[in-house]
Amino acid sequence: MSDWPAGYDRQVLARVDSTMTEAARQATELAGPTWICALRQSAARGRRGRDWVNPEGNFAATLVLPTSEPPEMRALRSFVAALALFDALVAVSGRVDGLSLKWPNDVLLAGGKVAGILLDSLPDHLLIGIGVNLVQAPMASEVEASAVPPVSVLSVLGVEVGPDVFLDHLAARYAEHERSFVTLGFAPIREAWLARAARMGETVTARMGTREVQGRFDTIDAQGRIVLTTAQGREAIAAADIFF
Ligand SMILES: O=C(O)CCCC[C@@H]1SC[C@@H]2NC(=O)N[C@@H]21
Numbered sequence: 094m095s096d097w098p099a100g101y102d103r104q105v106l107a108r109v110d111s112t113m114t115e116a117a118r119q120a121t122e123l124a125g126p127t128w129i130c131a132l133r134q135s136a137a138r139g140r141r142g143r144d145w146v147n148p149e150g151n152f153a154a155t156l157v158l159p160t161s162e163p164p165e166m167r168a169l170r171s172f173v174a175a176l177a178l179f180d181a182l183v184a185v186s187g188r189v190d191g192l193s194l195k196w197p198n199d200v201l202l203a204g205g206k207v208a209g210i211l212l213d214s215l216p217d218h219l220l221i222g223i224g225v226n227l228v229q230a231p232m233a234s235e236v237e238a239s240a241v242p243p244v245s246v247l248s249v250l251g252v253e254v255g256p257d258v259f260l261d262h263l264a265a266r267y268a269e270h271e272r273s274f275v276t277l278g279f280a281p282i283r284e285a286w287l288a289r290a291a292r293m294g295e296t297v298t299a300r301m302g303t304r305e306v307q308g309r310f311d312t313i314d315a316q317g318r319i320v321l322t323t324a325q326g327r328e329a330i331a332a333a334d335i336f337f
Pocket residue numbers: 111112113114134136137138139140141143145152153154155199208209210211222223224225
């Protein structure tokens with residue numbers, strides 16, 4: 094069991110609509126960084142307005158982080174959160190093989206999506222929403238046809254871990270990476286993220302609304318943009334869905 098990190102509060106709620114919505118309701122009343130975890134969500138949200146399927150037993154939480162940082166700094170927290178998720182999954186499973194990070198902010202296990210991250214900004218807070226398929230993945234029919242197929246920790250690794258235990262590990266790992274980000278900046282986070290990146294050096298497709306670009310995934314830059322070498326040259330992309 095990990096030690097709960099100093100300076101962070103926690104709430105574990107039986108049921109909410111979405112921990113993002115609950116976090117937005119509570120943010121101004123909270124004394125400091127707070128993890129709001131829910132055992133059930135009735136209206137969980139994914140990136141780009143998608144629904145997030147959240148059966149009981151899976152992990153759902155939002156970290157409410159007070160901040161006055163500009164949007165470009167806030168956006169880099171998805172990499173901090175992705176590293177913390179990766180480390181927490183290693184801690185609970187005892188295995189690192191099969192885990193990788195997909196730009197911008199998914200965690201893959203055995204090539205399937207096991208966790209996702211959703212950032213929302215309020216004037217004085219950043220909300221970092223994290224969902225992990227601990228015991229059950231949505232069916233392929235419940236996600237986009239071209240998306241990475243969802244998997245669960247239980248189905249791939251045979252490891253059963255509860256959301257409360259996972260929260261302890263995640264909060265501890267997040268606090269470590271957050272400290273590194275605040276003291277040393279993005280560079281070490283970027284290096285660590287790249288070392289765990291899925292499909293580096295391979296051809297991927299970036300979809301930005303109706304525009305699609307294919308290219309070799311070379312790196313992420315100092316702003317966290319994915320850098321592709323395409324037939325037209327190098328392109329750094331700030332926001333897109335990536336398809337393998
Ligand atoms: O689309 C994604 O990959 C991001 C999924 C984020 C889901 C989590 S579950 C906890 C938090 N509450 C929500 O409503 N969404 C996020």
